[in-house]
Structures are given as structure tokens and as C-alpha cells.
Amino acid sequence: MKALLNIIFPEKCAGCGEKSSYLCLSCRKKIPALSVQLLSKENIFSLYPYRNEIIKKLLFQLKFKHIKDIAFVFGEPLHNFIFKEFQEDFPIYLLPIPQTKIHAKKRGFNQAHALAEAIAAHNKNYFIKDILVRKDVVSAQTSFKSRKDRENNMRDGFFIENGEFLKNNTVVIIDDIVTTGSTMRAGKRALEKFSPKKISCISVAYQELS
Secondary structure (H helix, E strand, C coil), X not given: CHHHHHHHCCCCCCCCCCECECCCHHHHCCCCCCCCCCCHHHCEEEEEECCCHHHHHHHHHHHCCCCHHHHHHHHHHHHHHHHHHHHHHCCEEEEECCCCHHHHHHHCCXXXXXXXXXXXXXXXXXXXXXXXXXXXXXXXXXXXXXHHHHHHHHCCCEEECCCHHHCCCEEEEEEEEECCCHHHHHHHHHXXXXXXXXXXXXXXXXXXXX
């Protein structure tokens, strides 16, 4: 089925439009990495600046055009970063940030889980666990424009289902975009009571709060 769809709707590079893949090698080389990792003192990292037009287009297609396979464009670079930073800490549990129920229904899949699957394809010692649960009272972060409002919205925005196995293990929280880091921090707070050895967070892109 996928092969047939690729014939009818061929993959096009988000940078140059070449019909080969969602991001060709030439355009991949044009994307700058963040010169300083986001909130590194809190172990919250992002690979790319969201203002880069190619990154912005790819994430738009993933989230709003519902092209799940685009997650695999980012699987290798996310894995490479995690392996470089935490290679002594394997096995690693990947915890995708959950969506709101409205977004989950519209999209049909969680883009953070798709990214986790793309990462896990590169090492058998990744384990994906969907144990972060978003509380119903929490709104989507895009509803809030100020840093303070976003922090307040997500302060206790998650709880954990069956997290006992996390004790003394390394956890990496996965999301597509980080803006203020409020969502990642909320996830970390929910996890801390289970005493993981290490909690880190990584996203594809960092978007500055306008």
C-alpha cells in the first residue's frame, strides 16, 4: 500500500521539491543546528531552530497534514544526539509527550510517539512507554502567549500511569517543538517521584515565544 501511495503521491523534499524523500541530503546539510542547546542546565535540548523554513515545513506536514512518515526524517539525528549524550545510560526509556484529546482525534496519531518510534528504529535498547497522561483540565499550550501563562497551565499538567519500573533507569521525554520548556518541566516533575536515574528531554525544534 505504501509503495502504491508513493507512486501516486511521491515524497517531495521540503527544501527543494525534489521527488525522492521528504528531506534530501543536500537540503539536510543546509539546516543549521542550534548553536547553544536549549535550557541545557535543565537537560532540555532541541536540535534545530524552528524559524528554519525547512524544519517549519516538515513539522507542519507531520502535525497538520498528518504525514506520519516525516517523523523518520528526524529519527536518526535525534538518536545520534541521545546516543552521544547518554550512551553510558542505556537502556533508555522514551516517553512521548501526550496530545490533548482534541488533537489526538484530529490527527489520528501522536507526533511525539511517531518521533519516539523513529528514534527506537536505530537501537534495540530504546523502550517506548506511553505513561505520561495529560490531565483533562490542561489546555493546549498554543492557547497561551506569555511564558508565565504557559508555565501556570502546565505546572501539574501530567500524571504517570504505572511508573514503578522507572526507578534507577534513564528516561528521555520526546516532543516535536519546545517553546518555553513548560511542558517538558511538567513531565519531569511528574516523573521525579519514581526516582529515575536521569531525566532528560529532547525535541526536534526550538521555537522562540513571539
